[in-house]
Amino acid sequence: MVSWWWEMSNNNNLALCIIITLTLLIILAILWFKFTLSTTSNGAPSLPPGPYSLPIVGYLPFLGPDLHKQFTNMARTYGPIFKFYIGSKLHVVVNTPDLAKIVVRDQDEIFANHNLTVAASIITYGGQDIAWAHNNAHWRNLRKMFVHEVLSNKNLDACSPFRRDEVRKTIKNVYCKIGTKVNISEISFSTEANVVTNMVWENSANHGAKDGHLGFELQMVVSKIVELLGKPNMSDYFPSLAWFDLQGVERDMKAQLKKIDQILERIIDDRSNLTLKG
Structure with missing residues (x-):
């Protein structure tokens, strides 16, 4: 030839x-x-x-x-x-x-x-959370701990005052804004964030975010994370291109991971200070 x-x-x-x-x-x-x-x-x-x-x-x-x-x-x-x-x-x-x-x-x-x-691997530290981990002994232990510490009937009943108080605060907040525009998505997410953090860290949601915008912060970060998780990424379809990060998905997800870690570290530090004072 x-x-x-x-x-x-x-x-x-x-x-x-x-x-x-x-x-x-x-x-x-x-x-x-x-x-x-x-x-x-x-x-x-x-x-x-x-x-x-x-x-x-x-x-x-x-x-x-x-x-x-x-x-x-x-x-x-x-x-x-x-x-x-x-x-x-x-x-x-x-x-x-x-x-x-x-x-x-x-x-x-x-x-x-x-x-x-690529995005899921970064935000979950390589698939270490309960949503993305493989179905193995590690995942079963995570599930067992999550059910026992959060979803058991005993804990749900014990945390019912937190849920009731947050819902009442939300209703009162919306009632005070009659005649004005309200962002239902922002209000509902903030309520859910406060309920979850109260259930896990008791009153840390109120004291941990000194600027009073914990729900808003979490909403912005989580919204961006969900957007990046659902964004088509060439690196996922062509692994040889992953090193180049052509669409910047890896870079953006690392930035969001840093933000959410800072929020959680602030809550944990605040909870630790409350425990020491108590």
């Missing part, structure tokens, strides 16, 4: 030679991609149907902003379970309530573990 290419270039057909060479490279890339998929699936159950994907980028160029509508249309073509690739990552879509119930409830032991995104 090299000798043929050299002969063609010597005959002043360089442009034609380049075109033919590029065509051959594209064909080889497609064959390599299909060969890779076939070898990775050997010995494994056959994958569900799905649309054809491009080399390297997969089905990414064809995805639109309204994924739920696009998935519904794709389900009409490929059935209630279908697959597509984004970069090197395989994605399987379950598109009916009954199948979703089987995945998240009946077969939860099988489907509980999942790969962390």
Whole structure:
């Protein structure tokens, strides 16, 4: 092939030679991609149907902003379970309530573990929290501790005055603003934040935030964290690009992690001071 290419270039057909060479490279890339998929699936159950994907980028160029509508249309073509690739990552879509119930409830032991995104890995210190940890002994211990210390009937009954007082404060606050605009989202989040921190640290929510805006601070940070968790990140689909952090998701999530750590450290320090004074 090299000798043929050299002969063609010597005959002043360089442009034609380049075109033919590029065509051959594209064909080889497609064959390599299909060969890779076939070898990775050997010995494994056959994958569900799905649309054809491009080399390297997969089905990414064809995805639109309204994924739920696009998935519904794709389900009409490929059935209630279908697959597509984004970069090197395989994605399987379950598109009916009954199948979703089987995945998240009946077969939860099988489907509980999942790969962390870059954003989730940062905010959870590598998947160490109860929401993102793998289904193993570590997660079971976290769940047992959470249920025993927070969700047990005894603790919920003991913390009922905190919930009642915060709800009464919120109602009184809204009542005093009759005739003016109120931000229901901000008020409800602030109430929830105060209830949770009161349940965990008793009165730390009132004393820990010296500026009186603990709920507002948490809301801003949590809103940004949720936004980053749901933001499509090229580093998740193309791991080789993760080092570059092209969209700045890793940088922004580290900044939010620092903020929420500062808020929690302030609450813990304030609670420690109250204990020492007591």
